[in-house]
Amino acid sequence: MPRSFWSTHSPTSAGTRRIEFRTPNAVTGAEQMQLRTGGAVNLDSPYTWSETSGAFLDVPPSDAALDILDYLGVDLTAFPSTSGPGTPTNLGLAGYLLFPHEEWGTDSVQRVRGLPGEANNQAGWQAFVNRLPYSQAAKDAIVRIQTDTTTDWIALKHGAGMTPEQRVHLLTTISYRQWLMDYLGAPEEAIREYQRGSHSLLGAGAQVTSAVDNRLLERPGFSEALGLPDPTALADNGFPGIGRTPQMSWRTGTDLPGSRAWPDGNASVARLLVSRLIPQTFPDGQPNVENVVTARCDYTRLDQGGSPVRLRLNSLVYRVVPGGSRGGVAKVEYQDTRTGGTHFVHARHVIMACWHRVTAQVVHGLPQQQVEDLSYARKVPLIYARASLNNWRAFADSGVSSISPRGNSQIWDSISLTMGQRFGSVYGPRPTALTSRRSSTSTWWRPGTTRHPSSGPTRWAGRSCWSCRSRTSRAGCTT
Numbered sequence: 001m002p003r004s005f006w007s008t009h010s011p012t013s014a015g016t017r018r019i020e021f022r023t024p025n026a027v028t029g030a031e032q033m034q035l036r037t038g039g040a041v042n043l044d045s046p047y048t049w050s051e052t053s054g055a056f057l058d059v060p061p062s063d064a065a066l067d068i069l070d071y072l073g074v075d076l077t078a079f080p081s082t083s084g085p086g087t088p089t090n091l092g093l094a095g096y097l098l099f100p101h102e103e104w105g106t107d108s109v110q111r112v113r114g115l116p117g118e119a120n121n122q123a124g125w126q127a128f129v130n131r132l133p134y135s136q137a138a139k140d141a142i143v144r145i146q147t148d149t150t151t152d153w154i155a156l157k158h159g160a161g162m163t164p165e166q167r168v169h170l171l172t173t174i175s176y177r178q179w180l181m182d183y184l185g186a187p188e189e190a191i192r193e194y195q196r197g198s199h200s201l202l203g204a205g206a207q208v209t210s211a212v213d214n215r216l217l218e219r220p221g222f223s224e225a226l227g228l229p230d231p232t233a234l235a236d237n238g239f240p241g242i243g244r245t246p247q248m249s250w251r252t253g254t255d256l257p258g259s260r261a262w263p264d265g266n267a268s269v270a271r272l273l274v275s276r277l278i279p280q281t282f283p284d285g286q287p288n289v290e291n292v293v294t295a296r297c298d299y300t301r302l303d304q305g306g307s308p309v310r311l312r313l314n315s316l317v318y319r320v321v322p323g324g325s326r327g328g329v330a331k332v333e334y335q336d337t338r339t340g341g342t343h344f345v346h347a348r349h350v351i352m353a354c355w356h357r358v359t360a361q362v363v364h365g366l367p368q369q370q371v372e373d374l375s376y377a378r379k380v381p382l383i384y385a386r387a388s389l390n391n392w393r394a395f396a397d398s399g400v401s402s403i404s405p406r407g408n409s410q411i412w413d414s415i416s417l418t419m420g421q422r423f424g425s426v427y428g429p430r431p432t433a434l435t436s437r438r439s440s441t442s443t444w445w446r447p448g449t450t451r452h453p454s455s456g457p458t459r460w461a462g463r464s465c466w467s468c469r470s471r472t473s474r475a476g477c478t479t
């Protein structure tokens, strides 16, 4: 009997879905492929995979994942460059903060800090907050949170004498919001400025992430005056935080090459894995770490009789009955999600690689305690959305490269234009060759509307060229 992998929609797991945009060139109509991640972005701090972190719900240390990378031919020290040049500064685009009408009565935007006179000091922050629609009390608190380096807020509240270890313990027991409000005296309104800072990595806001996690995320409000261990010492000792990444990125030894990313994220891991296990699925030859991003996969060969490994898509497992009395052979029942038909297979070994809560529901006859344990942890939604634009007129006309809302509204945490060359052209257009005819990609982070930024009708005469920013007509633009 072949060993099989099961997945509902794709040969990759939910965290490794790949997005292949095929965007027509606005002028020539020729198609251009751009890749983006549909889930996990990178191999996160792989040099720490064999260590425990001390965080909540840590994974047992193991070299197995590193061994898999070896098997796939992924050499972390010889990984193709993953950093793109980004949006060229000479395009005149800038990041903006959005203060939505839900909380401020009217929508308004302000450029991010960085105008003349807005250095990273008290006067600079004062100048910056004076542009923002906060009350004076909230503005004062923001300046205090950002710039105070002399006040021991813990001693002020609990008296002198707490050891660094006791201080760290305290920060593991309170949220970042509590830290800012109860210790630094910030009014509720000032929390709007900091609420979303941990969303993009931890999927949760200031009200539920611990103060100490935010310390390692380099969120403001933690000066030397607090007598805390420095971040590396803090991470080396480990603490019960929400996730591995904040701790692992500070560990001693993390000057070793850090996270690694393909343009389509960890989908490349899954594709490399499939190419090794079912070689016939990649008819042009076994891909390597570099050309895997464009290698062609023939899905019709995933599930062929006679192959020692078969992968069946669109198969929703709804019951697994362990072997037990049937001589150790388990029965796996599934529904074909395209036809609705139900099927089953028998297997000597079944690996439940889906969410633990699903395992608790579909595996027949598990002890009650195991069901309860599997159902204990909950997930938070973490949503990225990618949209491919065949032009970036709206961004160019407005001079906006990104929008980051403040407060608690349901607007995406961050909306930004991304461009740059990685792995050849599959990550997007080369900035040096940006012209009105090039497409680009924009990224939304986390929950909210999925409103597509329509580029609107063509408006050329007398407007700034949205490529070179000069005032020109279409005919006169030479970039």
Ligand SMILES: Cc1cc2nc3c(=O)[nH]c(=O)nc-3n(C[C@H](O)[C@H](O)[C@H](O)COP(=O)(O)OP(=O)(O)OC[C@H]3O[C@@H](n4cnc5c(N)ncnc54)[C@H](O)[C@@H]3O)c2cc1C
Pocket (backbone or CB within 6 Å): 006, 007, 008, 009, 012, 013, 014, 015, 016, 038, 039, 040, 041, 042, 043, 044, 315, 316, 317, 318, 353, 354, 355, 358, 362, 382, 383, 384
């Ligand atoms: C937006 C986002 C970004 C992320 N970025 C990163 C990152 O940069 N780096 C990083 O290390 N991690 C990242 N993560 C986390 C990472 O994606 C997950 O930790 C990882 O995918 C978990 O892998 P898994 O195989 O356990 O589960 P999953 O990836 O969730 O795979 C479970 C599979 O089981 C299938 N399944 C479920 N139920 C059934 C059923 N009844 N029958 C058949 N199939 C079923 C699902 O369809 C899915 O394919 C990110 C997660 C998200 C959501």
